[in-house]
Amino acid sequence: MEDVIVIGGGVVGCLTLRFLASYRLKVRLIEKQYDLASGATMANSAIVHAGYDPEPGSEKARFNVEGNRLYPALSRELDFLYQPTPSLVAAFGEEQEETLRKLLERGRENGVEGLSIRRGAELSGIEPLLSDRVTSALYAPTAGITEPWGVAIAACENAMDNGALLNLGEEVTGLSRLPDGILVVTDRGEYKARAVVNAAGVWSDKIHDMLLPHAFTIKPRLGQYYLLDRRAGDMVKNTLFACPTKEGKGVLLSPSVHGKLLIGPDAKEVPDRELTPTDAEGLRFVREAAARFLRVPLPMNLTIRTYAGIRPTPDTGDFIVGRSDVPGFYQAAGIESPGLASAPAIARELAQEIARDLGAEKRDDFDPFRRKQIRLNRMSEEEKRDLISRDSRYAVIVCKCEKVSEAEIVDAIHRNAGARSVKGVKKRVGAGFGRCQAGFCQPVVVSILSRELGIPKDQVLYDGPGSEILKGKVK
Ligand SMILES: Cc1cc2nc3c(=O)[nH]c(=O)nc-3n(C[C@H](O)[C@H](O)[C@H](O)COP(=O)(O)OP(=O)(O)OC[C@H]3O[C@@H](n4cnc5c(N)ncnc54)[C@H](O)[C@@H]3O)c2cc1C
Structure with a gap:
């Protein structure tokens, strides 16, 4: 039996997992795509809005203003890009x-x-x-402004460093009530959980309808x-x-x-x-x-x-957040803009609410800091020289547009919630994010993924299943 299962690995689900991991709870996130941050979190304006736009008194207004205030400190703890x-x-x-x-x-x-x-x-x-x-x-x-997918990935990694579990490429297909919790059915198996969080983005109405009468439409x-x-x-x-x-x-x-x-x-x-x-x-x-x-x-x-x-x-015009009529079932549904700005506040409040309902205490051994990510392209020449003297792979520049080194890519693959695809590498270190859009670095990234994951090059994926880049050897 899990304590909490979070459905959806966008910025809301990942941050919720991270705040939940700070309590004495066994937590797991289930994401149907091959990688985290593959929904709205991957393609948006990346603005941490100030909060003047939402109607006063709305959930959007409250969470936006609170979320905006949390960003600076959170970016230091989780080491994601925020400006x-x-x-x-x-x-x-x-x-x-x-x-x-x-x-x-x-x-x-x-x-x-x-x-x-x-x-x-x-x-x-x-x-x-x-x-x-x-x-x-x-x-x-x-x-x-921030890097939305970077926020999600950093939050999930930090949650996992603190013991949270992640299932990628697994789709939640059904939910039903149990006397002591909720049964989560997926395309790979079944899980029992004392609490479930619906953070399924564009599919959050469908997840809601698995347990409750239809109440809103995305x-x-x-x-x-x-x-x-x-x-x-x-x-x-x-x-x-x-x-x-x-x-x-x-x-x-x-x-x-x-x-x-x-x-x-x-x-x-x-x-x-x-x-x-x-x-x-x-x-x-x-x-x-x-x-x-x-x-x-x-x-x-x-x-x-x-x-x-x-x-x-x-179609309700506002976020749907918090407890539902089914005990143990919590919503973070319909999180449109300013959802990125609001996500830390939504996640923190949900985690507090769930921990209170489950009687879970804060952990003394929770480490809120994610291991720092080396970003060569943001370092001084002196810092780079020092780094290269310790690991020569920092001198091997794979992505020439964004100045990303081999060592950074290898690190991104081997972290918790690490990269398993070419797009996964791009999301985590920015290789392929520049002017040539991976025209030059993609073959090298494929080789590194193949070597580090121990799979043949023709099994390396661009993004999810079916997106193999190479067919086989020509010569
Ligand atoms: C064009 C655009 C511009 C925006 N601009 C801004 C902005 O500047 N500032 C701002 O604050 N907000 C902005 N937003 C809103 C912001 O992007 C979203 O509010 C936020 O990303 C929502 O995150 P989420 O985690 O709720 O959803 P998502 O990122 O969509 O994540 C939901 C996840 O659930 C998974 N999932 C769904 N169904 C299942 C299932 N059955 N089983 C397992 N997993 C499942 C999906 O695969 C997905 O990964 C914008 C959005 C868009 C699209």
Whole structure:
């Protein structure tokens, strides 16, 4: 019998596992994909929103503001990439200025600190290339940017270092009530647990319906992006938003924690919950909407990738978090934006609630710190020389665009929740994330995975089952 099973290895599930691991509880996470962070957590805007956007009194507002406050300390404990980066909501004219005033009031009611409306010369000081057509902007100094999949992976790794268990590539297909808990049925077996957390993203309504009468529906909404090379990365200093509408926060322009420029997303309801295609119409909309922000043209010729993600939008309009009518069954469902910003607060509160209900105490031996990840491309020349003198594999640069060494890849494979695929390596160390998009480093990464996992090269996967890259020997 497990104490707690978490369904879903996105940022919400992984952080919940991590906070649960700080109690005297036997915890396990079950994720149906081959790797963690394969749903909404993999493709989003990566903004740790300040919290002025959600309606006061909503779960979104509460968790967003709390989650935002937890990020700086959590990024130090778990050693994921996080960068304080203020956000600006730009108003183009009088009508939108009214929206800014409402956002300012709403933000203050939600408890967001430091909000102000800036205009004129003050604005160009904050954002030098901002278009003259921007008449004023809401400035939120507490916003940040992060690496969403890195947060999830770091949290799961730290949970596992503290004894949590992880099952990847295993799908939960049924849930039923037991006198003392819940039976979790998967495509590989059965588990009994005293408590279960539904953190299944776009599938969270289906997981809910396995135990309870239908109460909400997830309406998947696609959002498409451009990612521009680091040569465009310093065009903006802040995350630039348009005024929000009924459809959401609209297209943004943001620096990324990897020094690139992110442009997007659009918002379109789609029938499929997992397919993430991009299309010319959506990308044109993104380009045109983003072009308004700056006084110079966007260098779209520096695009290195377009991609899309799916928002797990619930028809209730708010997050569904906490105890349900079935004892032992807890929800973290319908976590659309600002779900990334909110995730630490959702996870911490759920873990506290579950621990209280199960009568579990805090552990004295819980180590909140994840073993530091060496990031060669963020080190000084002196630090690099020192490292290389101790391990020459740090001198073997595999990904020339992002300057990732062989030693970093090997480490990423052998950690808890380690990389098992080419995309897994990319998520953990950024090899293949640069300008050539793995054109040069992929064969080397395949060789390293083959060697370190002890499998033939033609069994190395790009992402999940069926994504083998090599067919066999030609010569
Ligand atoms: C376009 C876009 C932009 C966004 N921008 C932002 C932003 O800037 N800031 C912000 O705060 N938020 C943003 N979000 C929202 C944020 O990405 C999500 O709220 C967050 O990633 C949700 O995490 P999750 O863990 O709930 O879901 P997911 O990451 O989707 O994880 C759910 C996991 O459950 C697994 N699963 C599902 N069913 C089963 C099953 N039966 N058995 C086992 N596993 C299962 C899935 O495979 C998946 O890995 C954005 C989202 C999108 C799509």
